[in-house]
Amino acid sequence: MSPSRTNALSLHVPMPRARPGDKPDFSGWSFPEPGATPRPDVDASGAELRDYAYGLIRVLDMDGNALGPWAPHLSPDTLRRGLKYMVLTRAFDERMHRAQRQGKTSFYMQCLGEEAIAVAQALALSPDDMCFPSYRQQGLLIAREYPLVDMMNQIYSNAADPLKGRQLPIMYSSKQAGFFTISGNLATQVPQAVGWAMASAYAGDVRIAATWLGEGSTAEGDFHSAMTFASVYRAPVIINVVNNQWAISSFQGIAGGENTTFAARGVGYGIPPLRVDGNDFLAVYAVTQWAVERARSNLGPTLIEHFSYRGGPHSTSDDPARYRPADEGRSWPLGDPIERLKRHLISLGEWSEDQHKAAQEEAAETVRAAGREAEKVGTLSDNAHPRESMFDDVYKELPWHLRAQRAEQDQ
Amino acid sequence: MTSMTMIQALNSALDNMMARDPNVMTFGEDVGYFGGVFRVTEHLQEKYGARRCFDAPINEGGITATAIGMAVYGLRPVVEIQFADYMYPGYDQLVSEAARIRYRSAGDFTVPMTVRMPYGGGIYGGQTHSQSPEALFTHVAGLKTVIPSTPYDAKGLLISAIEDDDPVIFLEPKRIYNGPFDGRRDRPVTPWSKHAASEVPEDHYRIPLGQAKVLREGADLTILAYGTMVHVALAAAEESGIDAEVIDLRTLVPVDIEAITKSVAKTGRCVVVHEATRTSGYGAELSALVQEHCFYHLEAPIERVTGYDTPYPHALEWEYFPTPQRLIKAMRRVMEA
Numbered sequence: 054m055s056p057s058r059t060n061a062l063s064l065h066v067p068m069p070r071a072r073p074g075d076k077p078d079f080s081g082w083s084f085p086e087p088g089a090t091p092r093p094d095v096d097a098s099g100a101e102l103r104d105y106a107y108g109l110i111r112v113l114d115m116d117g118n119a120l121g122p123w124a125p126h127l128s129p130d131t132l133r134r135g136l137k138y139m140v141l142t143r144a145f146d147e148r149m150h151r152a153q154r155q156g157k158t159s160f161y162m163q164c165l166g167e168e169a170i171a172v173a174q175a176l177a178l179s180p181d182d183m184c185f186p187s188y189r190q191q192g193l194l195i196a197r198e199y200p201l202v203d204m205m206n207q208i209y210s211n212a213a214d215p216l217k218g219r220q221l222p223i224m225y226s227s228k229q230a231g232f233f234t235i236s237g238n239l240a241t242q243v244p245q246a247v248g249w250a251m252a253s254a255y256a257g258d259v260r261i262a263a264t265w266l267g268e269g270s271t272a273e274g275d276f277h278s279a280m281t282f283a284s285v286y287r288a289p290v291i292i293n294v295v296n297n298q299w300a301i302s303s304f305q306g307i308a309g310g311e312n313t314t315f316a317a318r319g320v321g322y323g324i325p326p327l328r329v330d331g332n333d334f335l336a337v338y339a340v341t342q343w344a345v346e347r348a349r350s351n352l353g354p355t356l357i358e359h360f361s362y363r364g365g366p367h368s369t370s371d372d373p374a375r376y377r378p379a380d381e382g383r384s385w386p387l388g389d390p391i392e393r394l395k396r397h398l399i400s401l402g403e404w405s406e407d408q409h410k411a412a413q414e415e416a417a418e419t420v421r422a423a424g425r426e427a428e429k430v431g432t433l434s435d436n437a438h439p440r441e442s443m444f445d446d447v448y449k450e451l452p453w454h455l456r457a458q459r460a461e462q463d464q
Numbered sequence: 465m466t467s468m469t470m471i472q473a474l475n476s477a478l479d480n481m482m483a484r485d486p487n488v489m490t491f492g493e494d495v496g497y498f499g500g501v502f503r504v505t506e507h508l509q510e511k512y513g514a515r516r517c518f519d520a521p522i523n524e525g526g527i528t529a530t531a532i533g534m535a536v537y538g539l540r541p542v543v544e545i546q547f548a549d550y551m552y553p554g555y556d557q558l559v560s561e562a563a564r565i566r567y568r569s570a571g572d573f574t575v576p577m578t579v580r581m582p583y584g585g586g587i588y589g590g591q592t593h594s595q596s597p598e599a600l601f602t603h604v605a606g607l608k609t610v611i612p613s614t615p616y617d618a619k620g621l622l623i624s625a626i627e628d629d630d631p632v633i634f635l636e637p638k639r640i641y642n643g644p645f646d647g648r649r650d651r652p653v654t655p656w657s658k659h660a661a662s663e664v665p666e667d668h669y670r671i672p673l674g675q676a677k678v679l680r681e682g683a684d685l686t687i688l689a690y691g692t693m694v695h696v697a698l699a700a701a702e703e704s705g706i707d708a709e710v711i712d713l714r715t716l717v718p719v720d721i722e723a724i725t726k727s728v729a730k731t732g733r734c735v736v737v738h739e740a741t742r743t744s745g746y747g748a749e750l751s752a753l754v755q756e757h758c759f760y761h762l763e764a765p766i767e768r769v770t771g772y773d774t775p776y777p778h779a780l781e782w783e784y785f786p787t788p789q790r791l792i793k794a795m796r797r798v799m800e801a
Contacts, residue, residue, distance in 0.1 A: 238561070
């Protein structure tokens with residue numbers, strides 16, 4: 054009898070290194086030095102790029118220097134814009150998280166610590182490229198200068214909510230802003246983005262698509278459907294996996310991150326797998342720019358894993374101190390994206406601590422002003438859309454059975 | 465006018481729409497070069513190029529989701545799910561996505577796509593090639609569900625489905641693709657060419673969604689049917705000696721409540737027939753609608769003749785499939801009640 058028939062089998066269930074009460078433990082992780090990773094040509098094959106799935110593209114060092122071939126050499130104006138949008142995103146999150154605590158809405162989700170991803174990518178994309186986001190990319194809307202007050206109206210489900218109070222707070226939608234309606238079901242938007250990109254190619258358009266999902270939801274079948282279709286039809290799409298380490302209370306090992314990287318999912322599909330420091334604004338920008346150029350040249354999709362850390366709770370409905378060390382975020386070895394870009398601008402002589410403080414105050418005031426405007430219209434269950442509006446937009450035209458049900462409300 | 469089978473009529477609808485509208489395109493498993501396992505997309509790749517008619521990976525979730533993305537972009541994709549039984553891996557994309565995108569975006573994004581699926585039994589297809597899952601779609605707010613029963617209707621309804629600005633589930637009764645099988649296995653199936661409804665204009669025409677059709681007028685009893693069961697109902701009406709009115713619903717959502725009400729108000733009796741399993745089947749909805757709208761006209765309980773609440777049994781298919789004999793028994797019960 055072979056040994057395999059004598060050994061009792063045992064089931065492996067991945068566990069994170071640290072739980073509440075433990076010391077945060079990121080030891081044993083090694084990252085390439087900033088500037089150390091070469092920048093390949095955009096027409097490199099998926100196979101040639103295999104190693105990128107296991108590395109980490111970094112530009113900024115911890116002192117704020119931009120290093121190596123991926124440095125995007127952005128103008129100081131662009132850098133300041135990026136920084137201001139990140140600061141504004143954080144200020145918006147702070148206020149709306151508080152608004153939920155004050156009972157003004159039912160739910161909120163911050164993107165604390167992940168601001169660089171959506172903001173840098175919004176700037177690297179063209180304003181009319183189509184985004185199929187998940188629920189933590191509010192930075193896209195903010196960087197595309199979508200009105201904050203409309204975001205708040207949506208969050209408050211008030212009479213000015215562009216979505217007529219139908220969606221959970223933060224599930225924004227704006228065709229005008231190139232921001233697809235957010236679904237609560239995870240990863241569904243990823244193959245849809247691929248379809249949109251295929252249609253854009255079908256139509257001979259110049260716009261590309263970009264989509265985001267968390268590392269946790271790469272386990273969904275839809276992610277793999279998307280990868281298959283994107284690869285088969287060389288869709289002009291950028292598939293972004295935001296690896297923020299935590300899917301509610303499940304660490305990334307539960308999604309398969311213990312054995313490999315999420316970027317490596319691209320290898321099997323022949324899709325270029327770039328892995329980037331998601332807290333490094335310049336690296337995120339540069340990698341996105343590379344993927345944009347590739348898509349626009351009919352060379353097909355790119356998979357980007359943004360290596361980051363979810364600084365806040367999953368949503369207002371959970372307390373992360375119940376499942377991870379409370380100070381884990383502060384120990385994150387790749388720092389805070391806003392601090393790092395600030396340091397870079399200061400080191401260039403294009404920014405100062407005073408200017409930064411002023412920018413933070415200005416962002417807080419902008420958010421306060423928008424908040425006053427939105428709250429004037431109403432907050433949750435105070436001046437909502439009229440009840441008969443419930444029946445609109447199920448279909449283009451109201452069929453008889455919905456007319457009958459609407460009439461039933463008044464009986 | 466040309467005599468067409470249902471397959472040819474569906475092909476003609478696609479051909480017309482692809483010729484008229486550059487945004488109409490089609491894809492699915494084996495749909496491109498081969499023209500689909502039932503040949504509904506035959507010659508379309510040859511005529512319109514691989515860009516507009518192509519093969520898809522075996523991934524119904526991906527087919528449905530990419531079609532949604534295309535429709536959101538502004539195309540009018542028509543996708544084929546090779547058998548309705550294969551839809552389930554893509555079901556979330558229909559239920560949570562296609563059906564709700566207009567609603568959740570308050571009309572900003574829309575999904576004008578058509579999902580074609582051959583469905584139904586009577587072909588010795590076993591559990592995974594015989595199901596009738598229409599109730600899984602009619603239960604979903606935001607989807608329309610259409611089922612033709614003749615070549616003429618199939619073309620006009622498919623054109624309306626493609627032109628519709630909402631997602632439409634288009635179920636094709638594959639047992640009657642090539643002839644109006646009426647459930648009598650002991651007789652040869654008449655080919656469509658002998659049937660008046662196989663006369664199909666080559667040009668574009670529409671049959672509006674939401675309109676039923678009275679196929680046989682009668683005074684005694686109303687049979688509500690769709691798909692293959694329409695022909696079973698017609699055969700049962702002829703053989704039973706009961707003066708039954710046969711209504712082909714053609715669209716299940718939105719259903720033509722006026723046609724149903726008018727007929728049952730006249731006859732006072734109603735039998736519902738479908739191939740699908742009974743519990744929570746579409747017949748339950750029809751029965752409830754008749755009860756709600758025609759209760760004071762009813763002279764007998766409503767009966768349902770349906771597939772049994774079992775998986776589709778391969779060797780016992782003909783015990784399972786609703787035949788004219790089973791329907792006639794129910795009609796007699798309703799007449800005697």
